[in-house]
Amino acid sequence: MKVGIIGSGGREHAICFALNKSEKIKQIYCFPGNAGTSKIAENISIDIEDFNRLKNFIISNKIDLVIVGPEKPLVNGIVDFLEEHNINVFGPNKSASQLEGSKIFTKNLCEKYQIPTAKFGIFKDTKGALHFTNKANYPLVIKADGLASGKGVYICENKNDSKIAIKEIFNGKFGIAHNLLVEEFLVGEEMSYFIITDGKTIKKFGTAQDHKRVLEGDLGKNTGGMGAYSPSRLINDELDEKIITRIVEPTIRGLKELGIKYKGFLYVGLMIIKGDPYLIEYNVRMGDPECQTILPKLDSSLLNIFLACCEGKLDQCTIKWLDKKSLCIVVCSKGYPNTFKKKLLIENIEDIKLNADEYLYHAGTTRINNKVFSSGGRVLNFVCLSKDFLEARKKIFNLINKLSWNDGFYRKDIGYKVID
Numbered sequence: 001m002k003v004g005i006i007g008s009g010g011r012e013h014a015i016c017f018a019l020n021k022s023e024k025i026k027q028i029y030c031f032p033g034n035a036g037t038s039k040i041a042e043n044i045s046i047d048i049e050d051f052n053r054l055k056n057f058i059i060s061n062k063i064d065l066v067i068v069g070p071e072k073p074l075v076n077g078i079v080d081f082l083e084e085h086n087i088n089v090f091g092p093n094k095s096a097s098q099l100e101g102s103k104i105f106t107k108n109l110c111e112k113y114q115i116p117t118a119k120f121g122i123f124k125d126t127k128g129a130l131h132f133t134n135k136a137n138y139p140l141v142i143k144a145d146g147l148a149s150g151k152g153v154y155i156c157e158n159k160n161d162s163k164i165a166i167k168e169i170f171n172g173k174f175g176i177a178h179n180l181l182v183e184e185f186l187v188g189e190e191m192s193y194f195i196i197t198d199g200k201t202i203k204k205f206g207t208a209q210d211h212k213r214v215l216e217g218d219l220g221k222n223t224g225g226m227g228a229y230s231p232s233r234l235i236n237d238e239l240d241e242k243i244i245t246r247i248v249e250p251t252i253r254g255l256k257e258l259g260i261k262y263k264g265f266l267y268v269g270l271m272i273i274k275g276d277p278y279l280i281e282y283n284v285r286m287g288d289p290e291c292q293t294i295l296p297k298l299d300s301s302l303l304n305i306f307l308a309c310c311e312g313k314l315d316q317c318t319i320k321w322l323d324k325k326s327l328c329i330v331v332c333s334k335g336y337p338n339t340f341k342k343k344l345l346i347e348n349i350e351d352i353k354l355n356a357d358e359y360l361y362h363a364g365t366t367r368i369n370n371k372v373f374s375s376g377g378r379v380l381n382f383v384c385l386s387k388d389f390l391e392a393r394k395k396i397f398n399l400i401n402k403l404s405w406n407d408g409f410y411r412k413d414i415g416y417k418v419i420d
Helices: 010-019 051-060 071-075 078-084 103-112 126-133 159-170 237-257 290-297 302-310 389-403
Strands: 002-007 027-032 065-068 120-123 140-144 153-156 180-184 189-197 202-215 219-230 264-273 276-283 325-333 358-362 365-368 371-374 378-386
Touching: 002 010, 010 027, 010 290, 010 302, 010 358, 010 378, 027 051, 051 078, 065 078, 065 302, 071 078, 103 120, 103 180, 103 237, 103 276, 120 126, 126 140, 126 159, 126 180, 140 159, 153 159, 159 180, 189 237, 189 276, 189 290, 189 302, 202 237, 202 290, 219 290, 219 378, 237 264, 237 276, 290 325, 290 358, 290 378, 325 389, 358 389, 378 389
Parallel strands: 002 027, 002 065
Antiparallel strands: 120 180, 140 153, 140 180, 189 202, 189 264, 202 219, 219 325, 264 276, 325 378, 358 378, 365 371
């Protein structure tokens, strides 16, 4: 069969790599893909926001299954559009994607179905938001309602911080803002939890701890993710049961009661406080770099899982995992997440030799005249499986040293809470 993958990051390369193991697949297309996917798939240079061009290519090339990686096309309704043209596609539809596309939609769902989350207020204009924040206890959290590429969240320590956040959001820093969200600040430890569902059956799909801050010690600006490890050090049977019964199941049930069927991955961003889970956010796709961290541990066919999910037969699908720990380190362009250069040659990348349980996923890369160049802020993902997190990290350091890319940098303390 033929498969198409929409997206160009490390997540999409990891999905492509896992699907390429299946003997059922004779051709993979990536839209637009990256230098890594070009080695195992055919990269197709189509703007992923041009739904018509994507649809025409998919139909003319008789692609049997399409997997949507990033959130923006999901929130914009690509699944609905492709399904209207009888194209088999993995991912939630536009209504379901409101879980990520509108923080206020999710908060209202939480309130209705008593899903534990931070207390919140919704404000439609600057005046009302300022009136509230001038009397609030600090710190507090202010969020833009829609998609903001992970940057629309402000941790405000005082009234001046709130004033800046409110004005930037309503002045359109993250697009047109009809509302913003003010939340209480939860003190605990974050955790990433994943499930896959066909709208009826829920299957667990791993846990991870993501390192968002650019500097070691979890300091500095937020990024798209500097690395991750799996499983989370916080997970245990009791917490797992609480997450499923208090958060995941009420969410899927609540969507059903709204007439919304959820199909695909669901990323559950949690704050764990004294052993209890509180929902921070939902993402309607696999995380990045959590996906790159979790997928190498999968001991079942990813293709069969996707097909079972699309066919509403997830209850008949067994998902097996390797009993190993996984650690991922992201190599970024110098300057990220601020200004950085692009089209920088990564000279030694083709010389990297990977042993068993070692993986190299491309993210912001492109191939020009058979050479690999950087094309984004987060460039490469090095992943290693091991019985031990420390050993996994040491092996990744050896690989990055062999890369010897002077235009890149990485955090050397990924996983420090489970290692040091």
